[in-house]
Amino acid sequence: MVGDVEGRLVCDLGGTNIRIALARGTSLSHRWSTPITAHSSFEAALASYLSKMQPGAISEIAIGAAGPIDGKSVQLTNAPWIFETSNISAALGGIDVLCFNDLQPVARSIAALKGDELETLSSGAPGSTAQLAVNVGTGFGAAVLHRNGDELHAAATEAGHMALPAIIASKTPQPNKPDLTIEDLLSGNGVEQLYRHLSSVSHVSMHAQSADTITCPADIFAAVENDAVARQTADAFGFALGVALRDLILAHAAWGGVYLYGSVIKGWIETGQTETLIDGLSAIDAMDDRVSKVPVHRIVRDDAALLGLALM
Numbered sequence: 001m002v003g004d005v006e007g008r009l010v011c012d013l014g015g016t017n018i019r020i021a022l023a024r025g026t027s028l029s030h031r032w033s034t035p036i037t038a039h040s041s042f043e044a045a046l047a048s049y050l051s052k053m054q055p056g057a058i059s060e061i062a063i064g065a066a067g068p069i070d071g072k073s074v075q076l077t078n079a080p081w082i083f084e085t086s087n088i089s090a091a092l093g094g095i096d097v098l099c100f101n102d103l104q105p106v107a108r109s110i111a112a113l114k115g116d117e118l119e120t121l122s123s124g125a126p127g128s129t130a131q132l133a134v135n136v137g138t139g140f141g142a143a144v145l146h147r148n149g150d151e152l153h154a155a156a157t158e159a160g161h162m163a164l165p166a167i168i169a170s171k172t173p174q175p176n177k178p179d180l181t182i183e184d185l186l187s188g189n190g191v192e193q194l195y196r197h198l199s200s201v202s203h204v205s206m207h208a209q210s211a212d213t214i215t216c217p218a219d220i221f222a223a224v225e226n227d228a229v230a231r232q233t234a235d236a237f238g239f240a241l242g243v244a245l246r247d248l249i250l251a252h253a254a255w256g257g258v259y260l261y262g263s264v265i266k267g268w269i270e271t272g273q274t275e276t277l278i279d280g281l282s283a284i285d286a287m288d289d290r291v292s293k294v295p296v297h298r299i300v301r302d303d304a305a306l307l308g309l310a311l312m
Contacts, residue, residue, distance in 0.1 A: 006059040009092075010309035013042065013065045014102060015078030015138025019303070020049050022057070023310035026112065028303060036076075042083045043091060050092075060095050061088065062309040064102040066139060068158060074099060078139045098312060101156035103143035105308025106261050106299070107133035108154040110145050112311060117301040118259070121274050122281075124295040127255030132248055133299075134159075136241070137262035140183040144252045154312070159248060160187070167283055168243050172236040173198060182244050186237070188264050191217040195233045202229050221267040234271045241268075242280020246291055254294065261299045269298055 007024040017035055021028040032049050039045035063085075067077040075082045085097040110131050128147070133154075135141040140160035146153045160183035169180065173194075184190050195214065214220055214230075223230040245258055260269075268274075277296070282288045301307070 238276030
């Protein structure tokens with residue numbers, strides 16, 4: 001049983017997994033991760049975690065949820081969970097419940113990340129203004145960290161539901177589907193669908209693997225050396241990501257840097273084909289010089305969302 005020293009319970013609710021830890025300052029302990037499909041509701045998952053806690057061990061709870069935060073009701077975008085913050089508070093004896101979009105704490109964590117917790121993909125001369133956190137996993141999410149002196153504010157977006165830029169559709173082979181959003185391509189499911197589409201129209205034979213044996217983005221990215229279609233998929237993903245980042249940098253004046261996060265990003269970077277992202281960032285002449293100076297990093301620390309929740 002967890003002891004009776006109070007801490008903040010931090011919960012990261014993604015589209016696939018839920019991660020929980022007990023935060024005392026920025027120190028995280030008693031971590032727990034479980035698939036969302038293993039529980040009927042957030043309340044059920046929380047009850048399972050709390051069964052290991054002693055009464056009085058939690059002073060408040062901070063939740064990062066992969067979906068828009070509208071008042072006190074939360075519905076995950078890519079998972080079937082809906083919950084009321086008032087019910088969560090009542091289950092925990094009336095303690096305060098803080099609820100954020102899941103990318104807000106990732107953005108907030110940027111200021112606390114150390115050198116070895118970041119991997120630089122593109123160096124530059126960062127400005128002192130906003131920084132952009134982008135997640136590609138089950139879905140696509142983004143949040144912006146604004147700085148005003150010593151004050152930090154992480155603002156949520158719903159960037160994944162923006163229309164896919166026309167330049168991506170014109171330069172990247174797409175499944176025959178109208179009105180694509182950014183998330184339709186830049187997500188786990190998007191990578192899989194693109195691979196299967198390219199497999200169906202490609203005249204290049206696949207060597208190591210086939211569309212029948214590849215079941216997830218990690219399989220696709222791991223096959224790039226021997227599978228021409230996997231290589232084409234990785235290239236298209238990188239270019240599309242670069243274009244999407246370019247638009248978000250310009251929209252939010254995020255000259256302070258871009259910080260990439262998520263399982264799909266990790267798998268794609270491991271292909272070593274990150275130059276396609278730079279191609280996407282410079283796909284349009286206007287503002288190229290400004291955008292090219294914005295550094296791009298990957299957040300290596302896999303619990304950055306929990307760290308951010310401890311800091312929010």
